[in-house]
Amino acid sequence: MFGIKFLKVKGDSMEPIIPDDCFILVVKWLLIFPIKPEQRLVINHPNYGVIVKTVAIVDRNGFIWSKGESFNSLSVEELGPVDKSQLLGRVIGIFTPKKRN
16 A cells, blocks of 8 residues: 555665664655665565665666675675666665664
């Protein structure tokens, strides 16, 4: 409903910005606006499945090249370009659960 989803993040490729086991708020309808570098997107990647990445560049053909934030993440070249049709939404909120003692 309304193109808004909460998703749980698994993995550390976006740390420290989006830590493992946190939740993100994703909005699909924001994809009607131009995609810009440094936006965080949820992508249905053909090789890696559903992933969260930061936009590195949008090339002159409209393909989106993304990156992780951690040194453990795949490089921009390894991820390769994706088409706008592969985008599932834009991240607008990050919710980190409190650590239990």
